[in-house]
Amino acid sequence: EVQLVQSGAEVKKPGESLKISCKPFGYSFTSYWVAWVRQRPGKGLEWMGIIYPGDSDIKYSPPFQGQVTISADKSIGTAYLQWSSLKVSDTAMYFCARPREVGTQAWLDYWGQGTRVTVSS
Amino acid sequence: AIQMTQSPSSLSASVGDRVTITCRAGQGIRNDLGWYQQKPGKAPKLLIYAASSLQIGVPSRFSGSGSGTDFTLTISNLQPEDFATYYCLQDYTYPWTFGQGTKVEIK
Numbered sequence: 195e196v197q198l199v200q201s202g203a204e205v206k207k208p209g210e211s212l213k214i215s216c217k218p219f220g221y222s223f224t225s226y227w228v229a230w231v232r233q234r235p236g237k238g239l240e241w242m243g244i245i246y247p248g249d250s251d252i253k254y255s256p257p258f259q260g261q262v263t264i265s266a267d268k269s270i271g272t273a274y275l276q277w278s279s280l281k282v283s284d285t286a287m288y289f290c291a292r293p294r295e296v297g298t299q300a301w302l303d304y305w306g307q308g309t310r311v312t313v314s315s
Numbered sequence: 316a317i318q319m320t321q322s323p324s325s326l327s328a329s330v331g332d333r334v335t336i337t338c339r340a341g342q343g344i345r346n347d348l349g350w351y352q353q354k355p356g357k358a359p360k361l362l363i364y365a366a367s368s369l370q371i372g373v374p375s376r377f378s379g380s381g382s383g384t385d386f387t388l389t390i391s392n393l394q395p396e397d398f399a400t401y402y403c404l405q406d407y408t409y410p411w412t413f414g415q416g417t418k419v420e421i422k
Contacts, residue, residue: 229411231359238400238402238413238414238415238416239351239353239359239402239404239413239416240413241404241410241411241412241413243410244409244411253409253410254410255316255409255410255411255412256316256410289358289359291358291359293406294364296365298347299346299347299364299365299406300406301349301361301364301365301404301406302349302351302359302361302404303361303364303370305358305359305360306358307358308358
């Protein structure tokens with residue numbers, strides 16, 4: 195059974211660093227992209243970026259380029275989303291998701307449970 | 316980035332109603348579009364992929380149509396468990412982009 199298991203909720207102060215994780219089970223980690231999606235409180239879904247763990251190819255959405263770092267560790271089969279200096283505006287739920295690809299098309303068929311990040315002074 | 320304009324932003328409907336949600340892309344995206352359902356506090360769930368293909372396990376009252384720039388999600392015979400927020404997502408080109416969401420509420 196495919197599952198994506200995310201790390202637990204975090205409470206941080208502005209300026210602190212943070213790295214959250216997403217560990218897939220039930221399929222070959224290096225054979226599928228992993229996407230990250232943000233949802234601020236009471237707001238819609240925002241596509242942040244995506245990584246292919248097989249070769250660490252990464253695509254960022256422009257609003258998130260330079261604001262976060264997406265990475266993956268093939269040795270332990272885990273994808274990461276990290277911040278070097280958090281802002282209050284980073285307060286959100288963050289989801290990882292696995293795209294299933296068929297030809298040139300893809301869709302997010304499996305999702306993690308979400309990691310809630312709260313940034314407050 | 317391709318802008319996805321979803322409408323309406325919210326709607327009220329009754330059990331048994333037929334509901335239609337639309338998504339318009341800022342440029343042609345072939346049929347590279349999915350529809351997702353999200354309930355409060357939960358991760359989104361894939362309903363429709365490639366604009367009109369029903370994901371395994373999703374009830375047949377959900378259907379999708381469209382190609383190019385205009386897409387539709389239809390829920391026929393609305394059920395209590397269908398009250399949720401629905402999003403479209405284009406995967407035609409990076410960055411993928413979501414619509415703003417449509418909240419379906421009970422009338």
